[in-house]
Amino acid sequence: MAPTGNGFFDEQETMSADARRVHADAQVRWIVEHAYRHAPGVRSRMDAAGVGPEEIRGLDDLSRIPITSKDDLIRLQRESPPFGGFCTVPPNRLGTLTMSPGPTYNSPGNDASYRRRIQKAFFGCGLRPGDILQNAFSYHVSPMGLLLDTPLREYGVAMVPMGGGNKQLQVQVMKDLGVTAFTGTATFLLEILQTAEEMGIDPRRQLALRLAVTPLDHGVMRIIEKDYGIRVTEFYGTADVGIVAYNCEARSGMHVCDEAIVEIVDMNSGQPVGPGEVGRVVVTPLDSTLPLVRYAPGDLSSWNVEPCLCGRTAIRLNPLAGWIGQAVKMRGMFVHPYQLAGVVALHPGMGRYTLICRTVDRKDHLTLRYEAPEDPAGTARDRSLAIHFKELCRLNLDGVERVNPGGLPADVKVLMDERPQGAK
Ligand SMILES: [Zn+2]
Numbered sequence: 001m002a003p004t005g006n007g008f009f010d011e012q013e014t015m016s017a018d019a020r021r022v023h024a025d026a027q028v029r030w031i032v033e034h035a036y037r038h039a040p041g042v043r044s045r046m047d048a049a050g051v052g053p054e055e056i057r058g059l060d061d062l063s064r065i066p067i068t069s070k071d072d073l074i075r076l077q078r079e080s081p082p083f084g085g086f087c088t089v090p091p092n093r094l095g096t097l098t099m100s101p102g103p104t105y106n107s108p109g110n111d112a113s114y115r116r117r118i119q120k121a122f123f124g125c126g127l128r129p130g131d132i133l134q135n136a137f138s139y140h141v142s143p144m145g146l147l148l149d150t151p152l153r154e155y156g157v158a159m160v161p162m163g164g165g166n167k168q169l170q171v172q173v174m175k176d177l178g179v180t181a182f183t184g185t186a187t188f189l190l191e192i193l194q195t196a197e198e199m200g201i202d203p204r205r206q207l208a209l210r211l212a213v214t215p216l217d218h219g220v221m222r223i224i225e226k227d228y229g230i231r232v233t234e235f236y237g238t239a240d241v242g243i244v245a246y247n248c249e250a251r252s253g254m255h256v257c258d259e260a261i262v263e264i265v266d267m268n269s270g271q272p273v274g275p276g277e278v279g280r281v282v283v284t285p286l287d288s289t290l291p292l293v294r295y296a297p298g299d300l301s302s303w304n305v306e307p308c309l310c311g312r313t314a315i316r317l318n319p320l321a322g323w324i325g326q327a328v329k330m331r332g333m334f335v336h337p338y339q340l341a342g343v344v345a346l347h348p349g350m351g352r353y354t355l356i357c358r359t360v361d362r363k364d365h366l367t368l369r370y371e372a373p374e375d376p377a378g379t380a381r382d383r384s385l386a387i388h389f390k391e392l393c394r395l396n397l398d399g400v401e402r403v404n405p406g407g408l409p410a411d412v413k414v415l416m417d418e419r420p421q422g423a424k
Helices: 017-038 040-049 059-064 070-079 112-124 144-155 167-176 186-198 218-228 337-345 378-393
Strands: 098-100 104-106 132-135 158-160 181-183 211-215 231-238 242-246 254-256 260-265 279-285 299-301 328-330 333-335 353-360 363-371 399-403 415-417
Touching: 017 040, 017 059, 017 260, 059 260, 070 104, 112 144, 112 231, 112 242, 112 279, 132 144, 132 167, 144 158, 167 186, 186 211, 186 218, 218 231, 231 254, 242 260, 242 279, 337 353, 337 378, 363 378, 378 399
Parallel strands: 132 158, 132 181, 181 211, 211 231, 353 415, 363 399
Antiparallel strands: 098 104, 231 242, 242 254, 260 279, 279 299, 328 333, 353 363
């Protein structure tokens, strides 16, 4: 389980493109076959879609299996508690039973592949055996604290199971135990460091903290690095599947763990999108006890397929572009705020903007309303907005309206759904 000593956790991280493909195809065949055979929830979803495990020969066939969204998982778990048919063993064989917001029930870390993912991610983020790690994720009912605890102790760090809250105690423990690494949210770490200063402790001189490993939180991460000289690295994961991607020393996106299959698919068609295109993140963890085949936690991201300076060959996830729950379905197509932001970015000089969806003649009627000073070139801009809206959102606008600066409320929603209930 120890790192290879040459800067990588294991040989898998530097597999050639061909070897990576063979590896991924074999993993897909194994997890689909295993899940179909032992997880009744996966079997019934595949049966309903008319696809058998023998038809899934590799990564390219995976999109034939229906996606399970977070909402689907909540519903399925309610219909068939506790795991919605996604668990391959009786619950009393699982070491830990946890619950995350939704609610959904989960059971972190039963599988060696799951634990290895966490070790590999934290190694990539800069954690080393011998570090003293303060774990400020909750240990109470929710999975995050425990999800990291066992794998990282196995990896060789000394764990301080702090959980959240009590900032003064967090500071005291950090100082007294010579804590070298922290995991928790970046926002909470910033509060701890500020509390230390209020207590008369200089974090730079009196704490041994050198590294923080956090879920995505860019703005705060930069403040911590600049003001306190602590390196901050990020991982991506969810309570239901654990960690699936991580920073390396280059920090230019997050490498996908070799122990999970991650797809980025079109919000509407569900088909894989190309590099740089934003789509839904779909995860298939190689977890033999909870094989959530094609699980979509709700996040949107895109691929970075350029070679990474660190030498790892796994493709990277770009910072998340948003959350599928922010999208509104109009004329049967999802429209997401990031798409509108893309349209507006091409037209300098615009202020606030909103896309209004109403029902006119029993059809969805779309109007883009935006703030800008009156301008002779305004008509050309309106035409250009309509053209780019069609390109980026794949829908026609019915109207474009300019209003004077200040004409829209300061808290105007980017997507305004004014359709009556039942018309959506
Ligand atoms: Zn890298």
